Amino acid sequence: MRFLIPLISSAVSSAHNRIASRLLNALPTKPQRSAVPPFLNCQPPSMAASEESLRKALAEKLSAVEAHGNAVRALKAAKASKPEIDAAIEALNNLKLEKSSIEKQLQAAVSGGDGDGALSREAFRQAAVNTLERRLFYIPSFKIYRGVAGLYDYGPPGCAVKSNVLAFWRQHFVLEENMLEVDCPCVTPEVVLKASGHVEKFTDLMVKDEKTGTCYRADHLLKDFCNEKLQKDLTISAEKAAELKHVLATLDDLSAEALGAKIKEYGITAPDTKNPLSDPYPFNLMFQTSIGPSGLSPGYMRPETAQGIFVNFKDLYYYNGNKLPFAAAQIGQAFRNEISPRQGLLRVREFTLAEIEHFVDPEDKSHPKYSEVAGLEFLMFPREEQMSGQSAKKICLGDAVSKGIVNNETLGYFIGRVYLFLTRLGIDKDRLRFRQHLANEMAHYAADCWDAEIECSYGWIECVGIADRSAYDLRAHSEKSGVPLVAAEKFSEPREVEKLVIAPVKKELGLAFKGNQKNVVEALEAMNEKEALEMKAALESKGEVEFYVCTLGKNVPIKKNMVSISKEKKKEHQRVFTPSVIEPSFGIGRIIYCLFEHSFYTRPSKAGDEQLNVFRFPPLVAPIKCTVFPLVQNQQYEDVAKVISKSLTAAGISHKIDITGTSIGKRYARTDELGVPFAITVDSTKNVTIRERDSKLQVRVNVEEAASVVKSVTDGQRTWEDVWEKFPHHTSGSADD
Secondary structure, three states, X not given: XXXXXXXXXXXXXXXXXXXXXXXXHHOOOOOOOOOOOHHHHHOOOOOOOOHHHHHHHHHHHHHHHHHHHHHHHHHHHOOOOHHHHHHHHHHHHHHHHHHHHHHHHHHHHHHOOOOOOOOOHHHHHHHHHXXXXXXXXXXXXXXXXXXXXXXXXXXXXXXXXXXXXXXXXXXXXXXXXXXXXXXXXXXXXXXXXXXXXXXXXXXXXXXXXXXXXXEEEHHHHHHHHHHHHHHHOOOOOHHHHHHHHHHHHOHHHOOHHHHHHHHHHXXXXXXXXXXXXXXXXXXXXXXXXXXXOOOOOEEEEXXXXXXXXXXXXXXXXXXXXOOOOXXXXXXXXXXXXXXXXXXXXXXXXEEEEEEEEEEEOOOOOOOOXXXXXXXXXXXXXXXXXXXXXXXXXXXXXHHHHHOOXXXXXXXXXXXXXXXXXXXXXXXXXXXXXXXXOOOOOOOOOOOEEEEEEEEEOOEEEEEEEEEEOOOHHHHHHHHHHOOOOOEEEEEEEEEEEEEEEEEEOHHHHHHHHHHHHHHHHHHHHOXXXXXXXXXXXXXXXXXXXXEEEOOOOEEEEEEHHHEEEEEEEEEEEEEEEOOEEEEEEEXXXXXXXXXXXXXXXXXXXXXXXXXEEEEOOOOOOOOOOEEEEEOOOOHHHHHHHHHHHHHHHHOOOOEEEOOXXXXXXXXXXXXXXXXXXXXXXXXOOOEEEEEEOOOOOEEEEEHHHHHHHHHHHHOXXXXXXXXXXXXXXXXXXXXXX
């Protein structure tokens, strides 16, 4: 295609006929073929052209539209004939249609929709959240006082779902693995959280509106800017899109200075007022308090439940018969004073955690039950794929462990168990992936870390972290408390071992360093074998060496007469070591919210005049397992309904009885909206129907069997398909209502 921009400036000053002729020669005589192949119009985003190629195609099409627009204006200025102008306008309109088609495909590629009228992420989320709040699954806390950001109340169905999720968590992990469950206080003394590093490092970078003082989380502002540009500004170049994606990928690695520089570079301002923002600075996320009336004993509301397990390791190890491996578990509330909470249940200031600390010998991280999960195959996102710009792919867990993608068997075992837990709850396995932490995300002491991420309308959300934390936590608390948190392996026969002995000469160190003697002694004794042997060699050759003491923050001179370093052979009856810990940590609120979204859908009413909301919760987590309805208001039917209700109560099945005169179709719709999987309809004194929520199929059973049939399915002893095959089928007009 030849564009007309060089011609436009001379068009008006030349003879009209000559200009018109040249312009018409430059215009296409018929609509040109779209830059995007036609087959892309009917392909889903995953099969369509890449986002980069679509952005390039759109940029070309925008240039073409601009050039043809200029050409049309020039033709009109040159007073060309009407047919000539009409042909140029038709060509321009065709180009605009092609541009619109590419924009649609690009919008679908960046937003995850099909670009053709499908329910957008935002619309879907709003429909789900409206239903959840209207049916009282959860609501903002202190609602009559306009609420407080980041705090939510669970209503009756929400409490029931949460209770069922936690009950299954206990069954799936605590009972299956014979874990030791503990329950520790939420208020934690400062010294504990100093040892763990939370007092110093549990921070997010914050910026303030320079005029109003409103606070925002700095990385969230940058993340929102990049995402909005990528998703809504379809005119940005492929190069700019790549730059924004790189910023998103390295967001966690940006220092306060780098984050501030990016905010200024992109001109990001306060979202509410558009005022300028301060430079980013760290804000500690823990809620501080004081223990006791004097205010002299500072404490914090715990930001996680794990520390209560670590500080009790010595007693738990003794309770377990001084044997490794073993695991301790805890379910409880945790608190984080989020800077700007958002995304509903996904980012809150008080939340429920379920955490496991599996203590293991660092020299043997095998697991006796690993073979039970080794054959599982699911979406995994190793760091190599992330760094090379690839997507998550299905990998066999056994292959991931054997190839060293996953660090060890125990870590792999828990990844497999987490996958089974989430999918049995009702999480869609195709929207669940396990992403390995990049090197810049991992703590220096961690051996390997993976996150179970679930896709919802907000994108991929970290819901479970599974980390091999090595021996960091127990060592930190041992050093701070002075209590050795160690395990021992007893030898059947004594073993002769060569041990490093570091013996500081305290008299000489006292003369040299006076009040700093203790700091130097502790630093010398804390040297590892490599450091100690290097010092020994340097002292023997030079007689003096510079030694860095971290607690003093400086180098000090160590002379040969100040320390003795040697290796001695001695017999040992046991090996004493600090155990490593594998930690799966579950954000229960996040899992529940993703479960809500994965379970929510709409279907047309029988008349087709409205969309009905349905939650397809598995019976395992459904807030109510069954409803009981007399078909019509009839005393005999109501008596039968009460008999069935007593049987369900005796069987431990949560249920609801509805003897209102509302039509059976409306009662079905109400309970479908609560995610109730089964409904028993009483339409005789001897037999009743049982309806399954998602298929709306019904079977007939006698009154005495009704409760046991529902219990067998909700307990997982048999499936609805088994029930459908065994019992007579029932059809009626109301079944589809």
